[in-house]
Amino acid sequence: MGAKPWTRPTTHFNPLPTRLLALDARRWQAGSVNASTQPRPPRNGSRDSSRHPGHIATGRALLILVVAVVLGVVLLRASTRPLNAPVTSSQPPAHTGKSGGHKAPASTTTTVVRSSVAVLVANGTSAANAAAHYTTQLQTQGWSMKPPTDTTTPVNVTNVYYAAGEQGAASSIAASLGIKPTAVLPLTSSVPVSGTTGVDVVVVIGPDLAGQGFPSSSG
Numbered sequence: 001m002g003a004k005p006w007t008r009p010t011t012h013f014n015p016l017p018t019r020l021l022a023l024d025a026r027r028w029q030a031g032s033v034n035a036s037t038q039p040r041p042p043r044n045g046s047r048d049s050s051r052h053p054g055h056i057a058t059g060r061a062l063l064i065l066v067v068a069v070v071l072g073v074v075l076l077r078a079s080t081r082p083l084n085a086p087v088t089s090s091q092p093p094a095h096t097g098k099s100g101g102h103k104a105p106a107s108t109t110t111t112v113v114r115s116s117v118a119v120l121v122a123n124g125t126s127a128a129n130a131a132a133h134y135t136t137q138l139q140t141q142g143w144s145m146k147p148p149t150d151t152t153t154p155v156n157v158t159n160v161y162y163a164a165g166e167q168g169a170a171s172s173i174a175a176s177l178g179i180k181p182t183a184v185l186p187l188t189s190s191v192p193v194s195g196t197t198g199v200d201v202v203v204v205i206g207p208d209l210a211g212q213g214f215p216s217s218s219g
Contacts, residue, residue: 124155
């Protein structure tokens with residue numbers, strides 16, 4: 001029996017392992033893409049403002065409430081604060097006696113009690129009986145008159161002098177005699193009239209007020 005000639009064995013290729021490897025590669029690529037597109041979680045310690053929106057609204061409401069309460073307290077105090085009372089000045093009592101010294105200033109709005117004001121008329125001119133004439137005139141008006149007298153030296157103009165606190169009485173007398181308000185002056189030691197102690201108003205008759213033909217009497 002003769003031997004068979006040698007032939008090369010035929011090898012059959014199985015394609016299944018190659019397909020499995022290709023499928024695994026596609027799955028791996030798909031997983032990598034999905035992982036890169038997913039958002040990363042926030043880092044530890046970071047705050048997400050959109051996670052609790054209600055907390056922010058509540059904080060703002062509390063702040064507005066506190067401001068409203070403070071403003072209400074301020075307005076309440078301002079509305080209940082008492083208004084400043086008007087300042088009033090006390091008026092000194094009217095002079096009622098003859099002390100012979102300086103008296104407290106009298107208010108110009110206080111009614112002058114004429115019978116309590118001592119008035120002396122002095123003639124400073126050469127016109128006879130001028131002081132006596134005006135003494136009688138003022139006495140009829142209710143003033144408390146001293147005996148008429150003459151000045152120690154002649155004068156050129158009529159003046160009315162007042163002691164402290166008697167400016168109102170002097171102004172009233174000057175007005176009744178037609179004397180200008182600028183002729184009402186304080187009574188000082190320079191006035192040429194003696195015996196003025198205890199006198200409130202001194203009327204010095206000058207040429208502008210003196211006349212002729214007064215009734216014959218002293219002064």
